[in-house]
Amino acid sequence: MPDTPTPPHSAPEAAPARPAPRSKSELFFAFSIxxxxxxxxxxxxxxxxLVDKRKWLTAEEFVEDWAVxxxxxxxxxxxxxxxxxxxxxxxxxxLAGVAGMLCFPTVVVLLIAALFAGVADVPQVxxxxxxxxxxxxxxxVAAGLRLTPALRSNTMGLWACWALIAATFVAVALVRxxxxxxxxxxxxxxxxxxxxxxxxxxxSATTPDKERP
Amino acid sequence: xxxxxxxxxxxxFLHFASLSxxxxxxxxxxxxxxxxxxxxxxxxxxxxxxxxxxxxxxAAPGPNxxxxxxxxWNIGLGAAGVPPGTAATTWQAYALALGGVAVTMSGxxxxxxxxxxxxxxxxxxNRELRAVRAFKQGMAPIVIALLAATGWLLAxxxxxxxxxLALWAVSAVSCLLVWKTRLHLLWMLAAGAIAGWMGWI
Numbered sequence: 001m002p003d004t005p006t007p008p009h010s011a012p013e014a015a016p017a018r019p020a021p022r023s024k025s026e027l028f029f030a031f032s033i034x035x036x037x038x039x040x041x042x043x044x045x046x047x048x049x050l051v052d053k054r055k056w057l058t059a060e061e062f063v064e065d066w067a068v069x070x071x072x073x074x075x076x077x078x079x080x081x082x083x084x085x086x087x088x089x090x091x092x093x094x095l096a097g098v099a100g101m102l103c104f105p106t107v108v109v110l111l112i113a114a115l116f117a118g119v120a121d122v123p124q125v126x127x128x129x130x131x132x133x134x135x136x137x138x139x140x141v142a143a144g145l146r147l148t149p150a151l152r153s154n155t156m157g158l159w160a161c162w163a164l165i166a167a168t169f170v171a172v173a174l175v176r177x178x179x180x181x182x183x184x185x186x187x188x189x190x191x192x193x194x195x196x197x198x199x200x201x202x203x204s205a206t207t208p209d210k211e212r213p
Numbered sequence: 214x215x216x217x218x219x220x221x222x223x224x225x226f227l228h229f230a231s232l233s234x235x236x237x238x239x240x241x242x243x244x245x246x247x248x249x250x251x252x253x254x255x256x257x258x259x260x261x262x263x264x265x266x267x268x269x270x271x272a273a274p275g276p277n278x279x280x281x282x283x284x285x286w287n288i289g290l291g292a293a294g295v296p297p298g299t300a301a302t303t304w305q306a307y308a309l310a311l312g313g314v315a316v317t318m319s320g321x322x323x324x325x326x327x328x329x330x331x332x333x334x335x336x337x338x339n340r341e342l343r344a345v346r347a348f349k350q351g352m353a354p355i356v357i358a359l360l361a362a363t364g365w366l367l368a369x370x371x372x373x374x375x376x377x378l379a380l381w382a383v384s385a386v387s388c389l390l391v392w393k394t395r396l397h398l399l400w401m402l403a404a405g406a407i408a409g410w411m412g413w414i
Contacts, residue, residue: 036274039402043363048391048398067352068333070359073236074325075278082326083333094330098322105275106282110314112273113286114307117300121265124410129272131409134380135401137367138387144360145392151357154350161354168358173365179238182355191351198343198350 019055024089024096030054031081031100036108040136042077042101047143056084059150071183077101155197156190164190222316225257225288229281229320234328240278240321241267251284259297262287281321282314289313364388379414 021027034049035042051062069079078101085097112119119125151161167186171177177185228250232243244267251257266287270280287297289310295301301310339345368384387401408414 035276037399038274038276039399039406040271042276043360045398052395063353063356064349067349067356068336069329070356071237071352072325072329072332073234074322074329075236075239075276077276078278078322078326079329079333082329083337086330086334087337091330098326101276102279102318102322105273105279106314106318109270109273109275109279109283110286113269113283114300114310117298119269124412125272126268127409127412127414128406129268129409130374130376130380131383131405131407131414132402133271133367133370133405134383134409134414135387135405137364137370138384138389139364139391139398139401140367141361141364141384142388142391144357144364145388147357147360151354154353155346156350156354164354165358165361168355169362169365172359172362173369176366179242182359187352187355190355191348194351195343195347198347 021056021088024085024093027085027088027093028096028100031085031097032104035077035101035105038077038105040132041140044136044139044143046077046080047146050084052146059147060153063147063150071187154194156194157197160193221255222312226316226320229317230324233321233324236321236325240281244280247281247284251288257291258284258287262297278321281317285313285315285317286310287313288317376414383408383414 021030030049034045037045037049047062050057051059057065065080065083066076069076069083072079078098081097081101082094083097085093085095087093089096151158154161156164164186168182171182171186172179229247232240232246236243248260248263252260252263263284266283267280270277270283273279287310289312290301290306291297292313293301293303293306293309295306301307336345364384368381374380383405387405390396390401391398405414
């Protein structure tokens with residue numbers, strides 16, 4: 001699990017100061033800006049914004065948190081903003097994160113609905129939607145590719161990781177397996193295997209967040 | 214359509230609240246059930262309103278969950294007697310529309326966020342547990358592959374489109390640009406929007 005800026009006990013000693021939101025309002029506006037860039041879904045933006053730009057999370061931490069956000073019910077980007085907000089500032093931070101993710105986008109979408117009823121049916125708008133959708137699809141794939149370095153420290157080893165990636169991709173993209181089945185058929189065995197691997201080596205040597213530069 | 218009695222608003226809230234817990238992988242996975250409930254079973258909104266709510270939420274910035282807000286908006290307008298596809302004209306209609314948004318959004322958000330709050334706190338407190346670490350390590354490659362597969366499915370959505378080869382090319386180029394460069398995402402989205410608007414893709 002990623003260490004966080006707030007609880008002092010979990011930060012490695014002499015670690016350089018990590019970028020983190022300084023206040024709940026900074027958190028709120030950071031998630032607002034993130035959400036307002038999310039044409040075609042926030043998924044495409046969240047990795048770029050939190051890992052590449054703000055550096056609040058490393059790729060490893062992002063993948064770990066994303067796994068939790070993904071498996072719990074609810075919109076995964078909202079889950080992620082809730083988890084991060086909670087970790088930085090407790091439940092008020094969680095509220096600030098979720099509010100940031102939802103407030104302005106809700107206002108925008110309702111204004112569009114109120115002012116331009118039927119705008120989504122105009123052919124040019126549909127064309128623009130198609131174009132943005134095609135770009136967003138590429139962005140989401142790229143977000144996945146940019147996270148693969150996080151697997152270098154994975155306890156299961158690179159080969160097992162790539163085999164799991166291939167199996168998951170085929171199951172979801174080509175076979176169209178529902179998420180629940182994917183978690184049962186591939187996720188559960190993967191977690192059991194990881195559990196086994198974690199037992200083989202001394203725990204301290206496998207904790208990736210203690211090796212961060 | 215006439216104004217919905219309070220018991221029906223409660224029914225709406227409870228229905229969305231139960232879907233909230235089932236919405237693993239996002240609320241869009243429960244859209245077929247919402248469609249059945251709102252359009253077929255209750256007749257509160259039309260099929261066109263349902264589809265355009267999803268389309269509009271994807272056009273606008275923000276999480277895709279906001280299609281649920283638009284569904285509530287349309288239900289409220291319907292309850293105020295506004296015909297589908299037209300704008301509201303009275304304050305009462307806007308108030309009911311906002312009430313609809315409040316009911317559907319709180320229904321879909323409250324249970325799942327409460328569960329996420331409790332579960333992720335537990336997970337963070339117990340992050341040194343072998344089982345918790347095994348879950349995160351085991352899920353890491355799957356989560357990465359899920360992102361790639363989601364993008365792939367979105368790109369494959371255009372199969373029947375006459376421009377589908379061009380759309381694939383746009384997806385591939387934007388993927389490469391994000392992967393290898395620092396180009397701002399909004400430039401790419403804007404370029405895609407313009408190309409689509411002009412009918413090039």
